[in-house]
Amino acid sequence: MMTSMKRILRAGFLAFWRNSVVSVASVFVMTVTLSVIGSIIFTQVTLQTTLAQISDKVDVNVYFVTTAREEDILAVKTALEGLPEVAATEYVTKDKVYQDFRTRHENDSLTLQALDELEENPLGAILNVRAKETSQYASIAQFLETSDLLKKNETPIIDKVNYQQNRAAIDKLAAIIASSEKIGLFVTAILVVMSILITFNTIRLAIFTSKDEITVMRLVGASSAFSRGPFIVQGIMAGLSSAVIALAIFYPLTYWLAPFTTDFFSGLNLFSYYVDNFPQFFLMIMGSGIALGSISSVLAVRKYLKV
Amino acid sequence: MIYFDKVTKTYLDNLKALDEVTLSIEPKEMVTIVGHSGAGKSTLIKMLLAEDEPTTGSVYFESVDIHSLKRSLLTQYRRRIGIIFQDFRLLPHKTAYENVAFAMEAAGRSDEEIESDVPYALELVDLREKIWNFPSELSGGERQRVAIARAIVNQPDVLVADEPTGNLDPMNTYDVVQILKKIHDLGTTVILTTHNKGVVDSIDKRVVTMEKGKIIKDVKHGKLTL
Numbered sequence: 429m430m431t432s433m434k435r436i437l438r439a440g441f442l443a444f445w446r447n448s449v450v451s452v453a454s455v456f457v458m459t460v461t462l463s464v465i466g467s468i469i470f471t472q473v474t475l476q477t478t479l480a481q482i483s484d485k486v487d488v489n490v491y492f493v494t495t496a497r498e499e500d501i502l503a504v505k506t507a508l509e510g511l512p513e514v515a516a517t518e519y520v521t522k523d524k525v526y527q528d529f530r531t532r533h534e535n536d537s538l539t540l541q542a543l544d545e546l547e548e549n550p551l552g553a554i555l556n557v558r559a560k561e562t563s564q565y566a567s568i569a570q571f572l573e574t575s576d577l578l579k580k581n582e583t584p585i586i587d588k589v590n591y592q593q594n595r596a597a598i599d600k601l602a603a604i605i606a607s608s609e610k611i612g613l614f615v616t617a618i619l620v621v622m623s624i625l626i627t628f629n630t631i632r633l634a635i636f637t638s639k640d641e642i643t644v645m646r647l648v649g650a651s652s653a654f655s656r657g658p659f660i661v662q663g664i665m666a667g668l669s670s671a672v673i674a675l676a677i678f679y680p681l682t683y684w685l686a687p688f689t690t691d692f693f694s695g696l697n698l699f700s701y702y703v704d705n706f707p708q709f710f711l712m713i714m715g716s717g718i719a720l721g722s723i724s725s726v727l728a729v730r731k732y733l734k735v
Numbered sequence: 736m737i738y739f740d741k742v743t744k745t746y747l748d749n750l751k752a753l754d755e756v757t758l759s760i761e762p763k764e765m766v767t768i769v770g771h772s773g774a775g776k777s778t779l780i781k782m783l784l785a786e787d788e789p790t791t792g793s794v795y796f797e798s799v800d801i802h803s804l805k806r807s808l809l810t811q812y813r814r815r816i817g818i819i820f821q822d823f824r825l826l827p828h829k830t831a832y833e834n835v836a837f838a839m840e841a842a843g844r845s846d847e848e849i850e851s852d853v854p855y856a857l858e859l860v861d862l863r864e865k866i867w868n869f870p871s872e873l874s875g876g877e878r879q880r881v882a883i884a885r886a887i888v889n890q891p892d893v894l895v896a897d898e899p900t901g902n903l904d905p906m907n908t909y910d911v912v913q914i915l916k917k918i919h920d921l922g923t924t925v926i927l928t929t930h931n932k933g934v935v936d937s938i939d940k941r942v943v944t945m946e947k948g949k950i951i952k953d954v955k956h957g958k959l960t961l
Contacts, residue, residue, distance in 0.1 A: 435840050446828040644824045647784055648885065649814035650841035652806065735786055 432654060440661020450634045451666060457630040458670035458720060459677075461623035462713050466678055468616050469712070470698060474689065475612050477696045479605050483562050486598055488591045490555040490572060494522065494548070496585040501553050504575075504585075508557055511571060513564035518556040525551045552587055562602035565591055624720060631666070631724035635659055635732070642732040652733050660725045667721030671714045678702055678709070736762040736924060737783065737893070742792035744778050744948075752778040754948035755792070760926065762892075765919040767935050768928045770945035776928035779945070780897045783926070784818060785809055814842045817886030817923075821898035823878040825870040831857060831881045832866040838885045856884040860914055876907030883914055893924040900934055912937055 444451050492501055498521070505517050520528075526549045533539045543550075559565050569591035591598070635642075638659070645655040679702070686699035702709065737760040744753040753775045760766055768776050781787040782794050785801050793800045801812055825834045835853045844852075857866050860880035870878055879899060886894055896915060900908040912934055919925045919940075929935060935942055944952035 431846070432843070439837075442833075443828050640824065641826055643786075644826065645837070645841065646810075647786065647813060647818055648838045648841055649810055649816075649889070650837070651810045654841055 432657075436654065436657030437661055440658040440665065443658050444662045444665045447662075450637065451662070454630055454634050454663075454666040454721075455669045455673070458627050458666055458717060459673045461627045461720065462670050462674035462717055463677060464619055464623045465716055466674055466709070466713055468619055469709070470682070470702075472612060472616065473701060474693055474696060474698070475608060478693055479608060481693075482601065483605065484558070486558075486562055486565070486594075486601060488557045488559075488565055488568060488572075488589060488594070490557065490589050491587040492522075492552040492554070492585055493587045494550065494552045495583075496552060498553070500585050501555065505555055507575065508555070508568070508571070511568065513559050513561070513568055515558045515560040517558070520554040520556065522549055522551055522553045525554055562598060562605055565598050565602075566595075569595075627720050628724040628727065631663055631721070632728040635725065635728040639732045642729065643735050646733065646735040655733060656726065656729045659729045660722050663721030663723075663725030664718050665721070667717030667719070668714065670721075671717035674713055674717075675710060736760055736764075736797060737926075738795040739779070739782070740793045740795065742779075742782055742789045742794060744775075744782065744787065745790045751948045753782070753789070756945075756948070756950055758943065758950060758953075760924065763919075763922055763924055765916075765925040765938065765940040766927070766943060767938055767940060768926065768943045768945060769930060769935055770928075771930060773947075774945040775948040776930075776945055777897055778948075780895055780926070780928060783895060784813065784816065814889060815892045817889065817891035817894040819879070819882050819886050819894070819896040819899045821901035823870070823875075823882045823902075825878055825881055825885075827870055830867050830869055831862060831873065831877075831884075834870070834881055835885045835888050838888055842889050844889075852888055853884075856888040857881070859887070860884045861910075874907075875902050876904070876910060879903060879907065879911055880914070883911065883918075887918055887923070891923065893926065894918055896925065896927045898928055898930075900929060900931055905933075908934065909937075 490504070501519065505519050508514050508517050529551060530540060530543070557568055559568055569589055572586065572589050572591075642655055642659075646652075682699040682702040686697050689696050689698040737758075739756050739758040742753050742756045743751060745751050756775070756779065758779075768779065770776050778787070782789055783796075783801075785794075785804070788802055794802060796812060796815075799812075801809070804812055825831075826837060829837060832853055835856055836849050839849045839852065854863065854866065857863055860883050862877060862880050862884065865873060865877060868877075870881070873881065879902075883899075886896075894915070899915070900911050903911060908931065915925055915927060916938065927934075927938070939956055941956070942952070942954050943950055
């Protein structure tokens, strides 16, 4: 068994080396395929990061009346945090709201003067609510409209919830994010399938040139495994070589693209992402290369082993 | 040892490549199968190697129907047959040594056996000097001698040579025939197909003549009289 494995490995390695024209063609096509797969990962990361950043900017603000007591507001906060749709809440006290208002209008002396003339703080506390998904704001808003916690002795403690006025924008954004994810997944699937088919056909063509060789192997008494083995080794070697080349190409490519992505995608540094996640990239690209090479070879050789 | 029992092979266009062929070959016999192109010689060899299935009839090797063998047993069976083709069919990316060694590796022989037997087999066919040459670096005659070394290195019970001299000049043809006779003299059953009258005459053993898929003549010691 070990001797057979050793012989298969040696035969595959020698054939890969000696049949250099076919090997180079296979490696070239597989490098393109693996580069496409790698690029798809980068595109997905960029898309996800961008969508996450956009989603982070969306929230719903609950404006409380000035008479709302802090413990009632905190009770609402606790109730909201108990909802599965809620990712985070932030309580801004009425004093903080007042300070923020003054800071925002520090160059508007008329407004500040008017504020100073009032004896009390006219601004109520605010609760910022962020949902896990953009599409979940509607159900959070519905909770806020119907919950008993929001009324004390039949007096509403909420002044307004800005969901309704932002609803059109939030719904549109939710639709854009959902569509972008679907389109991204669809394009990814198409590109991956196309790349795999191109690779498979290249390897099938390479093995087609060896079909007489496989017949001879069978006729001189080689078992199916012994005949198939060297071709699988060649496929794996093509996959490994292509993966190394593709990984090497990504290094300068992401370095070159990093300044553009950092500026354009709000701080996403593609080079840092590549370097930080290199082990995962290595496993993914190597794994894809080995799987593509070996599976394509097994399928392509199978046809000629029927002798 | 080998028995073709009413073997018929019909292809899709209803052309009968073999038509109820019955033929018996004894151990250690040397049989030359002759006939024009399309007579059915190569189809007969394909049936013997189980490279193709008969439409009707059976081929027996030591009383076992070879076309009913499972894949693993078929592989075992083929290891008992040495095969030589007209177009040599060497593995192009292997040296002469590696081509011969491949047959031994496929048969599961040890590295020690391979290291001792391969040079010996190549020496038998007078190719010791070119064992590290690739097929593309050898002449037609040399390639056929490598193919013969590959066919005999596992000491098969039967050596099948399908038009082994078809692509060779007279000098190389003579050499190949002498090697085949030598192998037969050492006790191997040899089945040879040819349409070369000189080859048949120089072997002077049993001659089976085929025409249009049928055996039309079978003589114990024959000269070619087509």
